[in-house]
Every structure is written in C-alpha cells, then in structure tokens.
Amino acid sequence: MSIAATNAPIGQSERRTKAKRLVTGRGRYTDDVTARRVLHAAFLTNPFAHARILSIETEEAAGLPGVERVFTGPDIADACNGWTGNHDLFPKLDSPQQYPLAVDVARWQGEGVAMVVAETRAIAEDAAALIDVTWEELPAVADPVANLEPGATVLHPGKSDNLALELRLGTDAVDAAFERSTLVLEESFRFGRHTGVPLETRAILAEFDPSEQRLVIHQSHQAPHQQQELFARLLDLDEQNVRIVCPDVGGAFGIKLQFSGDEAAVAVAARILGRPVKFVADRLESFTSDIHARDHQVSARMGFAVDGKITALEVDDIYAIGPYSIYPRASIMEGNHVMQLTAASYTVPAFRGRSRIVYQNKGLMGHYRAVGQPLGCAIGEVLLDRAARKLGVDPVEIRRQNYADLSAGPVTSSAGVALEGLVLHECLDTLVERMDLPELRAEQTRLRSQGRYRGIGIAGFIEQTGPGPNYYGKGGIPVSAQDGCVVRLEPSGKARVFSGATDQGQGADTAAAQVVAAALGIQADDVRVTLGDSEVCPYGGGAFASRGTSIGVEVAWRAGRRLRSQILELAGALLQCDAEALDLRDGQVIELATSQARFSLEDVARIGHFRPYELPEGFQPMMSAVEHYVPRDKPTVVGNGIQGSYLEVDVETGIVSLLNHWVVPDCGFVINPLLLDEQIRGGVVQGIGGALFEELVYDDQGQLLTATMADYLTPMAAEIPDIDVTRIEKPMGDKTLGAKGVGEAGTAGAVGAVLCAINDALVPLGAGIAQTPCTPARILTAIEQARNE
Amino acid sequence: MKFPAFKYLRPSSVAEAAAQLAEHGDDARLLAGGQTLMPVLAMRLAEPEVLIDLGRIENLRGIALEDDALRLGAMTRYVDLERSALVAEHAPLITRALPYVAHVAIRNRGTIGGSVALADPAAEMPACMLALGAEIELTSTEGNRWIAAEDYFLGLYETAREDTEILTAIRIPLAPERRVGFYEVARRHGDYALAGAAAVGDVEDGRIQGLRVAMFGCDDLPVLAKTAAKAAETGVLDGAWLEADVSPTSNINGEAHIRLAQARVAFRRAVTDLLGVSNG
Numbered sequence A: 001m002s003i004a005a006t007n008a009p010i011g012q013s014e015r016r017t018k019a020k021r022l023v024t025g026r027g028r029y030t031d032d033v034t035a036r037r038v039l040h041a042a043f044l045t046n047p048f049a050h051a052r053i054l055s056i057e058t059e060e061a062a063g064l065p066g067v068e069r070v071f072t073g074p075d076i077a078d079a080c081n082g083w084t085g086n087h088d089l090f091p092k093l094d095s096p097q098q099y100p101l102a103v104d105v106a107r108w109q110g111e112g113v114a115m116v117v118a119e120t121r122a123i124a125e126d127a128a129a130l131i132d133v134t135w136e137e138l139p140a141v142a143d144p145v146a147n148l149e150p151g152a153t154v155l156h157p158g159k160s161d162n163l164a165l166e167l168r169l170g171t172d173a174v175d176a177a178f179e180r181s182t183l184v185l186e187e188s189f190r191f192g193r194h195t196g197v198p199l200e201t202r203a204i205l206a207e208f209d210p211s212e213q214r215l216v217i218h219q220s221h222q223a224p225h226q227q228q229e230l231f232a233r234l235l236d237l238d239e240q241n242v243r244i245v246c247p248d249v250g251g252a253f254g255i256k257l258q259f260s261g262d263e264a265a266v267a268v269a270a271r272i273l274g275r276p277v278k279f280v281a282d283r284l285e286s287f288t289s290d291i292h293a294r295d296h297q298v299s300a301r302m303g304f305a306v307d308g309k310i311t312a313l314e315v316d317d318i319y320a321i322g323p324y325s326i327y328p329r330a331s332i333m334e335g336n337h338v339m340q341l342t343a344a345s346y347t348v349p350a351f352r353g354r355s356r357i358v359y360q361n362k363g364l365m366g367h368y369r370a371v372g373q374p375l376g377c378a379i380g381e382v383l384l385d386r387a388a389r390k391l392g393v394d395p396v397e398i399r400r401q402n403y404a405d406l407s408a409g410p411v412t413s414s415a416g417v418a419l420e421g422l423v424l425h426e427c428l429d430t431l432v433e434r435m436d437l438p439e440l441r442a443e444q445t446r447l448r449s450q451g452r453y454r455g456i457g458i459a460g461f462i463e464q465t466g467p468g469p470n471y472y473g474k475g476g477i478p479v480s481a482q483d484g485c486v487v488r489l490e491p492s493g494k495a496r497v498f499s500g501a502t503d504q505g506q507g508a509d510t511a512a513a514q515v516v517a518a519a520l521g522i523q524a525d526d527v528r529v530t531l532g533d534s535e536v537c538p539y540g541g542g543a544f545a546s547r548g549t550s551i552g553v554e555v556a557w558r559a560g561r562r563l564r565s566q567i568l569e570l571a572g573a574l575l576q577c578d579a580e581a582l583d584l585r586d587g588q589v590i591e592l593a594t595s596q597a598r599f600s601l602e603d604v605a606r607i608g609h610f611r612p613y614e615l616p617e618g619f620q621p622m623m624s625a626v627e628h629y630v631p632r633d634k635p636t637v638v639g640n641g642i643q644g645s646y647l648e649v650d651v652e653t654g655i656v657s658l659l660n661h662w663v664v665p666d667c668g669f670v671i672n673p674l675l676l677d678e679q680i681r682g683g684v685v686q687g688i689g690g691a692l693f694e695e696l697v698y699d700d701q702g703q704l705l706t707a708t709m710a711d712y713l714t715p716m717a718a719e720i721p722d723i724d725v726t727r728i729e730k731p732m733g734d735k736t737l738g739a740k741g742v743g744e745a746g747t748a749g750a751v752g753a754v755l756c757a758i759n760d761a762l763v764p765l766g767a768g769i770a771q772t773p774c775t776p777a778r779i780l781t782a783i784e785q786a787r788n789e
Numbered sequence B: 001m002k003f004p005a006f007k008y009l010r011p012s013s014v015a016e017a018a019a020q021l022a023e024h025g026d027d028a029r030l031l032a033g034g035q036t037l038m039p040v041l042a043m044r045l046a047e048p049e050v051l052i053d054l055g056r057i058e059n060l061r062g063i064a065l066e067d068d069a070l071r072l073g074a075m076t077r078y079v080d081l082e083r084s085a086l087v088a089e090h091a092p093l094i095t096r097a098l099p100y101v102a103h104v105a106i107r108n109r110g111t112i113g114g115s116v117a118l119a120d121p122a123a124e125m126p127a128c129m130l131a132l133g134a135e136i137e138l139t140s141t142e143g144n145r146w147i148a149a150e151d152y153f154l155g156l157y158e159t160a161r162e163d164t165e166i167l168t169a170i171r172i173p174l175a176p177e178r179r180v181g182f183y184e185v186a187r188r189h190g191d192y193a194l195a196g197a198a199a200v201g202d203v204e205d206g207r208i209q210g211l212r213v214a215m216f217g218c219d220d221l222p223v224l225a226k227t228a229a230k231a232a233e234t235g236v237l238d239g240a241w242l243e244a245d246v247s248p249t250s251n252i253n254g255e256a257h258i259r260l261a262q263a264r265v266a267f268r269r270a271v272t273d274l275l276g277v278s279n280g
C-alpha cells in the first residue's frame, strides 16, 4: 500500500454525498423520470401456482378508453428471444426456456400473463381486470421434500423429476470419522423463504427510437452493463445502441440484480408502440415477482472428540427454488454457500456436502444479501453451542480451539474455501471484551432464578467478497468481475469520476470521491462521481457480492493515482524538474524538497486545458486517466467477523426481545468508518429480519399467504437493539488498498447470533429451535415439545 | 395498486351524510381516517361507487364530559384521545391502550369511530369499548339509536350497524373507582394483537369485583371473557377457564392451542396489571 493511501480524506467519516439531496426530497428515482407521451403498464398475473392458459380474451380490455394495447405472452415472445437460467460450470442444470410473460402454462402465482399499456396506471389496472382468462389449474409442486420422492408430480413436462441440480462436495471419509467421534449431533434446520424489500420497488422506463434502433432504459438496477448486454441480446439490438441508466436507486440488496420478465415486456412494448412505457412494481407485485431467497431444509451432522474438537461434518441441503433457475445468474450459489460456509472458520478434518436444488411452483430464487452465508453460519454455530453444552466445554473455548490454524499461512477448508489473512482469535477476543461476557452470564443466571429467560449467542462468520471472474466468466454468464474508472481533471482543479461500480445507498460514490481526492490532494467535495450509466461510465460489474469497495473503490484509487502522475508530469514539464520531486497537497503542486507550493492545481489544469503552448514542444498534457481492475490472484477476498446477541425470550408468549447486538468485523483497510459501520448495522437488521420476522409463507397449493407488509413482517426501529460495531483493521498487505467488502457481513452473522441466543435462553427448559424465522408459535411449540418429552 | 374510480362526496353535516348514505346504500363507503379504507381501495379489495368523506363534519369530532358519561365523537382521532386529559381521567383504559394501536403517523389520522365501525377482531379500541361497557350511537335519516357495545359486535367484521347508519358517537359511563388493566401480545410494536386483553374492575381489600375483561385477537370478534373473569374474582387469575369464552382457530400465527395459551397469558397479565402487581 502506498503511503499516500493514509492521506485524508481516506479513513475519514465523510457523510454520503447524496444523503442531503435524498432526505430533502430531491432524489431522482426511476419513477421520477418521465418522458413525453409516456404510457403505463399493468400486468394481469397468474392467480394459481400452476395453470394452463386455455384462452385469453383481451377485447374488452383493449376497448377501454385510454388503453393503447393489450399484450399476451405470445405477443411479447414474438418480439423477444427467450432465455434460460443455466450456467456452463454446471452442465447438468437444464432450466427450461422462459419468456417475458407466460406462454401456455404459468408456473408461479404472480407470473405475468398479460400486459396492458395505457395512458395511466389506473386505466391499465382497470383494463387488466377486464381480461378474461380460461384456466386449467394444474397440480402445484410446492413441497420440496415430497417433490423429490419417486412418483411425485413433475413440474416440467419431459423431465423425469423435480431435481434441477445436485451439488456435491467432500468425501465419504466422513463416515469413518463420524464412527470415531465421541459425540455426533444431528439436526434438521429449516430456513424460511424471504426477500429484500427495498424501499423503492423495481421500476423501469423504456424508450425506443426506431430511426436509430436505439433503446434507452431508466431502471432501478444494480448492474447497468449486464442489463445493456441482456436487452441487446434479447431484443436483437446492437449493444452500442442500448443505454441503461440507473438513477437514484432506493435500496437493492440483490433484488435488482437479475433480469425480470415484466421489465423485458415493457421494453418490447416501447419498441412496438414507439412510445415510452413505464412500469413501477407495487408492493403486492414485488412480493410475488421480486426474487426470493433462502428456503432451505438442511440436515446437518457434526462429530466431536471428547475435548470438543470437531471431527466430521455433513451438510445435506434441500434448496427450494422457483420453476426456473434465475436468469442470468442462476439459482445455484446459495446451495453452494450453505455447504461451504457451515463451520467454515473451523478446522473440519472430514466433510461431505450435498445440495439438491428443487424446482417449485413458487417465486424465482435469486441472490439476496449474503447469499446462503447466514445459513451456513447459523448451522455451524448452533451445533457448536450444543456440543459445548454436552461436553461441558465453555462456548467461547470450543470456538477458540477449533479455529483454523493460519499460523503457517493460508489453508483451504475441507469444503474448499481458501482461508487467508483472517483474524479469528482477535475478533473473538474483542467480542468477548465488548460484550463483557462474564457480567452478562452473571446477569443471565440472576434473572433465571426470577423466571426470566435471557440468552447469549455468539456467531462467527466467513465472508466471500469482491469475487474475481471465474464463477460467472467460466459459467458463460455476461457478468463483469472488473470495474473501469475514468478520472477527469476539470480546469478548476476539481475532478469528475465515472465508474462502472454502482450505488444503491451504500455510499460507493462517496468512497470513490475520497480515494480520488486523496490521490489528487483535494477535498472529497471537490470530486463529483457519476455512476450507473452504461453509456457514459466505463464498463463494470455494478454492485453485488460486497465488491463495491474492494473492486470499485480500488479502481478509483488506481485511476486517481494515474491522473496524479499525469498532473505531476505536466507540472514537472512546466517547472523543468522531475515529476518525482513534486507532490499534490491541498490543491497545490508542492516541491518535495522545500515543501513550497509552486502552482495551484487550478493553474496547472488551466494550462493543460487552455494554454498548452506554455509547455515544452511535443509535450501532450493528459487531462484524464482510465484504469481497470479485476482481482485475478484469488477467487474472492475472504473476510471474517463475529457477532454477539443478548436477548430475552418470554417463554409464555414466545416473544423475543432483543437487548443488545455486537459486531466485530475484520474490514481490512478502512476507507470510511461511518459508511462501514452503517453497512454493518443495516446488514444486521436484515439478518434479524430473517431470524425473527420475515417469511414468505406458501400454502400447500403454492399460494403466497404473506404478500402485504401487514403479513410479511420486516423489522422496525422499535425491535432493533443498539448495534455496537468494533472494527478490526488489518490491511491485506498486497498491492491493493487492502479494503475488504463488508456489505454482507452484518447479515451473514446476525441470524446465527440470534438463533444461538434463543437456544441458549431455552436451555433450562430443555428446548431448542432450528427453524427461522423464530416466530412466537414456533418457540412455544419447541417448549411444549420439550415438556412432553 | 391504484384506486378504482369512485364518486367523492364531502358532506358538511350528519344529516347530509345520512341522506347521501340513504341514497347510495350498499354502493357507498364512509371515509373516516382512511388508514384501513385507503389500502383496501388501493388493493381493490372493495370497489365502492361512492365515497362519503366524514372529514368536514365538525360536530363529529371532540371529547366532552356529560353528567354520567364521557362522550367521544366518532371522528375524534387517536392522537387527540391520546393527549386528552379528560380521557386520561375518565377512561384511562383508552389512554393505556392507544400506544399499542399502530404507529404515530397512523394515529394522527385514524379515528375511534373508524376502528369501532370496522370491528377488526384484533383491534384494541373495540375491546376497550366492550370492557368499558360503552354505548355506541348510530344515526340515519330515520333518526339515531344507542346500542350497548355488547350487542354491537356480532362477528368477523360484522356489527349491528345497518348500511344506512353512521356511527356518530361513543359514550363511556363514568365510574370513578374503577381500575383498569391492559396487555397485548404482538410480534412488533404497533402490530395488531396476536392476543390481547383489556380489563376493568374494582378492587376492594385485594379482591376484584365487577371484573370485565375483553379479549381481542383470539376469536372472530372482541369477546367479554365472562367465565374467566368470574373465576378471577374468586382468585383464579391464570385464565384457566378462558376456553369457555374464546375459541381461537389455527391460523398462520399458530395452532389453536398455542393461540389459546397466548390468550391466557394476556388475560392473566391484564388482570395482574389491574391489580397493580408486577406482570410475572
């Protein structure tokens, strides 16, 4: 790392540059963008989990005043190529062809069946209600376990079963290891289906100019370059004529990372009608058509030696996806993470994992914040706690003695995760200190004698952030793992940044401004950052997998440093001295030897732009710089961290009150402590949502029972305890700035910490729970079962 | 989620509103705070042709002390009840229960009349009316009538109010010695109750008399737990007899016996709250 990386404003808690604009109501979200003669779309969606469309009668709807056109599935499919959510690294996955709207058969409740385009959204909704569909209801495939049995109803005609893909890891040596174990614990975990619930729902405005065959899309999305490629490919357009602009995006969390049929239908309609078309998903549509996540049933077995050392681990996962693997990123990763990240920070001598990915007549499965990581973490930590109790080992001690030994350098876990540069012991020790664990235990004991049940949970997690190109690149999926960045010096000596990273509220733009400012010796406010425009910004991957800082900010730093060199070359040419003898500080060109300011940055910039004749003959001033960066040397940047939860269970009502929450993340090099802490806190809240509240409940007919905010409970401020964040800062010591992603860290550990704490609280009752969300009824049922045993 | 088209009327007197309601009957809906009705319209769960907004009828608002009762206008907002010294003095049960009704923003618009008219089985205010022995005034073009809360709630979202009647006021009998207790089990602050109990009664020499406990969130309608209350007067506080009064069914929140167990806890905690002993 360069010395200059310690320059301000790097490391300072700069506030988000956009925050003031957004809180004063001047945000410009996709729905705020309008266009002349814009039309609005509304969808008629499938009311069943699985049904054949025998006929669609659209005449009455089309005749309603204000309606421009009604499209059915085949109408749209005629003008849009189909797609499949497959992945070349997993050739056995053979997800069937999909179209923007259902053709012949609709396969989940909420799937688009017809689209009305009208002068207003209200008229479009009126018309959608007039479309008459004759349905033939088909049997729903809605129980992932039963649907794997021989003879079960098969969702896709022509397939022999509902198994989309089976993943396997590890070896059968695990059997012998279990046999040799003193203690073998076995548990069936269930993790409810949930989703991300961004404040701003999915939204799109599509404009098509037939004279240039040009498609311009404003969309609330995380990856504009991915969308540019997909829209071009599916609508047979030239890629340079497709522009995707992501204006302010009000939260995303992976919900705005895939390709959605309704959005494709809108683009097709704009092209056919030659008028702009807008669609903003309402909350009902969001719950049924946004990507879902989690929904795993995991049988896990863990073996231990008498001293508490882990001897063997087996993870057998059933992952219930939708009727198709999601396009373009495929519904695989979460199954993989559940296997790989269970007990990932511990030495596990023998391991075997299996994940069976099962088609269901339910919403499609995508990549929601922390993709499977919270599940793996929770499984490992709950079992470790149980072993500690059975073997009479202290829960902190059992963790300490099982941690992977990295003293001799990087190791690869038996599930295949490369562990490098982790700070396991330091995080644990810091957590124990921050929690004041002995005092908490004493309080817990004191209150137990008064019939109050408090629980303490500790959960360590491994995070895989900032992924390289292997997974998507080799999968044949057009997702960029690299980001490009252009930094441009303005005549005023201030700078503009254009980057392929994107921001949905994390502050990626603020952090980029900080590193560029540090490189150029100016203030963060002197740098304006433009993101999210596929036409203007250098090509990049956008936001996913906690890559914004470790890749997006890294490349901004590199581009800033390159521009810095170019400016110093220019100043050196002016001063007839070596560029090495100069530095940029406080908006001035400084002579290092004397620390004297020789020029202002503005002077140099104005000469470069307007008066290059003052420079030696033949010298070409370079006023902007471009850099690209992709991590090539490792598959991901692995980080770790640990969380603690303190809570009270009302054992009569089943209500859990969270009292305190602690996080000790290993963050590598910290660019902005404020942004980092808030990322962690937001992530914890979403983890708490999964642990206690949020669940997309389907009945056995595949009907979604929780499709409103009154039924799908998100955590609210009143339920959230204070979240104490203590950063461990250990730069990675390679050629990069050394920042690790923390976007998913909060979510990754919170579920495990809360689940462990609830189980700890229930110990005196002999009860345990292994299902999320831990609803009051589930907690009471667990207590009742223990009582009946 | 856009409203279907409807005709919007904004009468300035009860008589005018009653006439409009008489004219449109079943096709009309009254609009009070709109905190339930607006989402219902947006989700197109109801598509009335006419909306009659009661918001401009001044004398439907207000809190007044009468000889033997506290009178609450139907359009009095939760926020005004919450801040009212008269309510705190003469109907403290309402003051106790209001923080459990939704959130501040919703209480700024929601009305007591809207809540009692809606008769959500898990809502706090209907149960309080039952426990307090309130009377409800219903007005139509034919005149007005008063009905006891006990006769008013009939079933799931079903009340004795006719389609042509407006709920205009609520009277709560004054009972200065009376004590109150309240408890609610909810998954988050401000949610409708999984189970709740609102209690009023007198306490003499540590014994409870005249106990009325209204259970909510346990059945299709708010229910006076008469059997369990009788038992409590003899010292059985734990709601052991509650299944004689309420019959929760299995639903997404849990199986019937789990919901009954939660109802028992709510009963006991409301009664111990009334007794002024700590809620164990």
Ligand SMILES: Cc1cc2nc3c(=O)[nH]c(=O)nc-3n(C[C@H](O)[C@H](O)[C@H](O)COP(=O)(O)OP(=O)(O)OC[C@H]3O[C@@H](n4cnc5c(N)ncnc54)[C@H](O)[C@@H]3O)c2cc1C
Binding pocket: B029, B030, B031, B032, B033, B034, B035, B036, B037, B038, B054, B074, B075, B100, B101, B102, B103, B106, B109, B110, B111, B112, B113, B114, B115, B117, B118, B120, B122, B123, B124, B125, B165, B166, B167, B168, B190, B191, B192, B193
């Ligand atoms: C997020 C959220 C959380 C909530 N949580 C709770 C909660 O915890 N507990 C709770 O009790 N409520 C809760 N509510 C509902 C809220 O209290 C409602 O506002 C209330 O129940 C209805 O009152 P309103 O004035 O808004 O009535 P409106 O929504 O205007 O009307 C409701 C119904 O009553 C009818 N009506 C209204 N006034 C009259 C009248 N004077 N005469 C005859 N009919 C009339 C209307 O026609 C309509 O059918 C919540 C609402 C929201 C949005």
